[in-house]
Amino acid sequence: MIAELAIGAGLVAAASFAYRALKPKRPETAAPTTKPPPDPAPLGLHVGDVLLHGDTELWLAGCFTLDEEGFVARLFRAPGNTRANWVLQLDEEGNDLALVNETDAVPEGAVPAELPVGGIRLTLRSKGSATITHEGSDLPPASDSGEFVMLGAAGGKILLVVDFAGAGRLAVEGTRYGRELFDVLPGGD
Numbered sequence: 638m639i640a641e642l643a644i645g646a647g648l649v650a651a652a653s654f655a656y657r658a659l660k661p662k663r664p665e666t667a668a669p670t671t672k673p674p675p676d677p678a679p680l681g682l683h684v685g686d687v688l689l690h691g692d693t694e695l696w697l698a699g700c701f702t703l704d705e706e707g708f709v710a711r712l713f714r715a716p717g718n719t720r721a722n723w724v725l726q727l728d729e730e731g732n733d734l735a736l737v738n739e740t741d742a743v744p745e746g747a748v749p750a751e752l753p754v755g756g757i758r759l760t761l762r763s764k765g766s767a768t769i770t771h772e773g774s775d776l777p778p779a780s781d782s783g784e785f786v787m788l789g790a791a792g793g794k795i796l797l798v799v800d801f802a803g804a805g806r807l808a809v810e811g812t813r814y815g816r817e818l819f820d821v822l823p824g825g826d
Contacts, residue, residue: 680729681726681728681729681731682700682713682724683697683823683824684697684698684699684700684713684772684824685823685824686821686822686824687821688715688820688821689819689821689822690736690814690818693721695715695718695720695721695724695736696715696718697724697773698714698774698775699713699714699771699773699774699775700712700713700714700773700776701769701770701771701776701799702772703768703769703785704767704768704769705765705767705768705785708729709763709765710726710785710787712725712726712737712797712799712809713726714774714776716775721811722737722738722739722809723737723738723739724736724737725797725809725811727795727813731816732815732816733813733815734815734816734819735793735795735811735812735813735814736811736812737795737797738810738811739808740754740796742754742796742810743796743806748786748788748798752788752796754794754796755794755810757790758790759789759794759795760788760789761786761788762787762788762789762795763786763787764785764786764787766783767782767783767785767799769782769783769799777807778805779804780802782802783800783801783804784800785797786798789813792812794810794811795812796808796809797809797810
């Protein structure tokens with residue numbers, strides 16, 4: 638019985654060797670090339686997204702992005718609702734958002750470091766010069782640069798004033814909210 642098993646194993650080994658020797662060889666091929674990974678999508682909100690906040694749907698039709706050697710803010714136009722005409726994204730990830738509307742509470746000329754708005758005293762948070770990019774639709778006339786001033790108060794009150802170079806002023810004020818209070822339906826291309 639042992640001899641029969643040894644002969645059977647030898648026949649299997651010989652057949653395997655013969656198969657490998659007679660099998661047609663594949664031509665040598667170059668290693669497959671890999672495509673570089675695509676650029677990651679920018680963080681935060683995007684034009685075309687729809688934000689759901691309570692019973693309000695906010696369609697983000699257009700956007701101004703303010704950059705001053707780094708991210709300052711993104712201001713999205715949200716037409717067609719009664720809650721807010723604009724959504725302000727205050728961090729790159731889109732976790733710090735504000736629902737804002739245009740305001741005429743800002744006097745002409747230089748924006749002061751303190752300003753009462755709606756009975757609340759807002760104080761200076763940041764200011765500077767920014768490069769401004771535009772994307773989408775339903776945006777007011779603007780330029781590619783401008784001066785900005787951001788004021789705020791405890792409780793989330795915020796005011797952003799953008800003086801576009803040669804194209805007028807946009808002042809919006811409203812309230813900050815955490816991202817957990819919004820659902821985002823991503824827009825498609």
